Amino acid sequence: EIVMTQSPATLSVSPGERATLSCRASQSVSSNLAWYQQRPGQAPRLLIYGASTRATGIPARFSGSGSGTEFTLTISSLQSEDFAVYYCQQYNNWPPALTFGGGTKVETK
C-alpha cells in the first residue's frame, strides 16, 4: 500500500503571502498525483491532477510540481477563500487502489 504523508499539518499564512504545501509518497507514484481543496462544511474540490495540471476553473495562483515521491502545491498569493484544508491523492496503482494524504490546513496567521 502506498502511504501519502502531508506536511505541515497546519500552515499559518497571512493573506497575500505564498503558501507551500508538501506531499510525500512512500514509493514512487510518477506524476500520478492530484490535489483537492476542502473548505469548511463543503465537499472536496479538484484543484490539480497529473501533479501539475490545473483543473477547469482553478485560478493560476494554484500550481503543482514534483514527481516520484516528492510533490508541492503552491498558492502564490493567498486569498481569503483559500484558507481551507488541502489533500493530495495518488492514483499510480489505480486500479485497484487510491490513497489520500492526511491533509494540510491553511489558516490565517
Add this chain to the structure above:
Amino acid sequence: QLQLQESGPGLVKPSETLSLTCTVSGGSISSSSYYWGWIRQPPGKGLEWIGSIYYSGTTYYNSSLKSRVTLSVDTSKNQFSLKLTSVTAADTAVYYCARLYSDSWTTKFDYWGQGTLVTVSS
C-alpha cells in the same frame, strides 16, 4: 451540469449495516471512462477512499474495508450504492459519493456530492 446526491439513514445502530445511495443527474452513469466512488471523512479527520464501481459492475475496494463493503450499480435508475456491514462508532463519518474520471493519462475525482453524515450509535 453533473450532480450527485447521497441519500440514506443518518443514524445506524452498532453491528448493523450502513446503506447509502448516490443518485446521479445531468449525465449518464453508463458513460465510459467514468467510475463512481465513495469516500468518507470522520469528524475532524481526513479523507478515506472506500471503493469505486464501473457501470458494468466491476468493483475495487480499499483493502482495509474490503471484508465489510459492497458496492452496486443500478443503471436504470442512474444510481450506485454502498453497503457497509457490522458498523461500529469508528464508521461514523460524512460519506461522499463522487465521479472518478479515469483514462490512460489520469485519474481524478472531478465531481462530488455534498456528503451525508452517518452516525453509528445505539
